[in-house]
Amino acid sequence: MTRIQWGSFGARLYETGVDRGVFYPNVGPGLPWNGLISVKEDPSGASLNKIFVDGVPYRTQKTKESFAAVLQAYTSPRGFDEYDGNYGQQRRKPFGLSYRTRIGNDISADYAYKIHLVYNALAMPTTVDSSTLKTDGLDGTPFSWGISTTPVPIPGAKPAAHLIIDASIAYPEAIQAVEDVLYGSIDGDARLPDPEELLDLFEQHAILVIIDHGDGTWTAIGPDEAIDMPDADTFQITWPSAVYLDSDTYQISSL
């Protein structure tokens, strides 16, 4: 047993910055969002309602949570205009969005990053202040859009509109595959994969792969450090995704 250590070497993490904004229209490839300077995540809901019994809180119940944010940018992709109702109070369309935030630590400012995926975002009308140029130069007042979202189905979780990929945890191969889809590659244009496809990408790049054949049998594929065969009829899997539920039951998944 060990005693807790605070602030150990390499564990002093912080988050900073935003970059690699990509706008995903309903149709067509993803477009880089140049000039994106901030994404203020502002989830709403999940307010806490309390039920009291005998004068003391008995249960705390929270309302449904919904992802919302405020984007600020000096400009927006040309294709974003019709999603902003800019052609004269037209019906706004939902779009997808991805952006990246950075994770630093006490060793490196480029320790890792998170890729944020936002589905079914709807931009809300905002005011635009246009004023004459000043004598001291350009006025860099940014545009701002509030966005609300509609959750999409997530395999293995409740519907959500906001997915986060943490590069400090995910395997580099999985990150590479996801980025190839999100940012485009020689194999295809940039696009926003739906959550099921995203999960498949992670599954395909898992080190330990579990394939359920649907007939009560399954196959495990993995390196020697994960799967060991003590004898010809016995296997032993040692991997974080293999966990005992009780003394006779275990659960195993790709990881």
Place this chain on the structure above:
Amino acid sequence: MTRIAWGAHGERLFETGTDRGVLYLNGQSGIPWNGLRAVKEAPSGGEPRPYYIDGFKYMNIAAAEEFVATLEAFSAPNEFAECDGRKSIHNGLFAGEQPRKSFGLSYRTLIGNDYLGDRFGYKIHIVYNALAAPSQRANETIGASVTTLGLSWSISTMPPRMDGLKPTAHFVIDSTLTPPKLMAEIEDILYGSIDGEARLPDVDELLELFKSAGPVVRENTILIPRPAAYSGSDWVGSGGLGGSPEAGWIGGTLAATTAPYIFTGRSYLEYQPGDKITLGIRYRVTAVSGPVEFICVVPGIRTPLKYYRDGYQVTRPITLDQDEVVSIEWIAPEYIAPGTLQIAVHGSIESGLSFADGDAGFAMRATEAIIEPGWSNRPYFDGDTIDTDIETYEWANTPGSSPSLMRSWY
């Protein structure tokens, strides 16, 4: 008596800082919260509501109070994701807007004073059943200098039920008031040790820890109040009443013509003139054999050369009935140095009686011999007294040769 002194050396206290944040999730060992930089406690409720009658305030009742806080950090442990509405659906892939899990939290704040700085002591705060509310994250592009993202979470709590106190989700352990041994035990639980992983003790366990090693509430400052041996040549025989006194009793057979006495142990305290001293003592007198009809014992207080009763110097013994409990509130007439105050028990023989050496004796046990500042007359205890559910006993230092301490949660 002394006049109040303000700002005395070492008493200029202040509180500062926060560190040692630990996140506790159900079924997992404690996780260090690196980067926790602020815990802003903002308990809600508790506002007094006044009621008026005839234009005058009639009642002022406080509403129920709840612990609420805001956590600020540079980062959060990965395990905190599920408390922040993010569920891991694969290695590194998290879905937002998921059900939030409640969690436990501990953090430390520092107590400083005027000569030790912030090293005087600290408080460990324990928060149960916390629930984080969604919070804003202002991701902004990196400019000329790196600006770290200030993460923050509002947390509310649901107090666990507990006996004897109004439920609360926030406990504070003050190292300046908690016995060091208990403090170390609690920290071993909270932060982990060679014996076990870091974990959050539940409320009952926490209370039990303090019950078993709670703060000192009484101290018997007299050394061995029960007579350890009879005294001097006034006694005949080698101890033991008729060879078989009751356990814990000291006695012997009397010589025919003398008045023996036994002193209790000596107090560890020093007393200034005017200090109030409380004594309680109980005796038993037993005739063993022979024509003895009456033996008296005398409570008294002896400084090295003087005897007092009820605060007055006395020269004559006072007779007590058997098993009578005597409590004396006494004002120290002069300075009494540590180790000189004793309770004396005298035996004497009624005038006119005569018997041979060894024909009679008496036994004594000072069951309530206590010398403490302030009034108290409760059964004597020592460090070997058997612990109860709510009280524990121990010797302050050497067993049998130091004050005995009683600790109690209540």
